Amino acid sequence: MIGKPSVYIETTIPSFLTGHPTNNLIVAGKQEVTRQWWETRRHRFELFISPYVHDEASAGDSDAVRRRMEAIESNDLLEVDDEVLHLTDRIMETGMIPEKSKTDAAHIAVASRHTTDYLLTWNCRYIANAEILSTINFAVFKAGYLLPTICTPDELFGGEEDEG
Numbered sequence: 121m122i123g124k125p126s127v128y129i130e131t132t133i134p135s136f137l138t139g140h141p142t143n144n145l146i147v148a149g150k151q152e153v154t155r156q157w158w159e160t161r162r163h164r165f166e167l168f169i170s171p172y173v174h175d176e177a178s179a180g181d182s183d184a185v186r187r188r189m190e191a192i193e194s195n196d197l198l199e200v201d202d203e204v205l206h207l208t209d210r211i212m213e214t215g216m217i218p219e220k221s222k223t224d225a226a227h228i229a230v231a232s233r234h235t236t237d238y239l240l241t242w243n244c245r246y247i248a249n250a251e252i253l254s255t256i257n258f259a260v261f262k263a264g265y266l267l268p269t270i271c272t273p274d275e276l277f278g279g280e281e282d283e284g
Contacts, residue, residue, distance in 0.1 A: 171200050207229035
């Protein structure tokens with residue numbers, strides 16, 4: 121393989137990475153998996169974000185914003201150009217993502233347009249959702265792009281043969 125595989129880091133990743141500990145076992149599990157992936161696996165990939173991630177991560181409580189922004193500050197920024205906007209519209213035309221969640225379609229569009237290998241997310245409602253991905257994949261393909269592998273951190277840990 122030439123170079124490292126590329127990963128588009130969607131906003132839920134820095135959110136879970138830097139979130140305060142919680143008593144909610146599901147959220148706590150996602151936080152821990154995200155921290156483990158970040159500490160042990162991220163160096164194996166080229167990490168990218170978009171202006172959408174930057175905008176979402178910079179909203180809310182100032183202390184949480186600071187932690188999220190520190191986590192993503194060294195990731196390269198992918199451009200939002202006319203092709204991204206067009207592809208976002210094609211994804212939205214599928215009807216699989218509601219208008220209020222158009223940024224989710226935009227994350228998929230950025231990662232697809234810039235040919236990242238993976239889109240890493242905990243958003244399983246409108247991004248890492250097996251029930252809608254075949255339709256989204258078809259729309260992305262019809263627009264002339266390939267959908268990256270969309271996965272959660274626990275799915276991007278590799279096998280034991282990769283360790284060592």
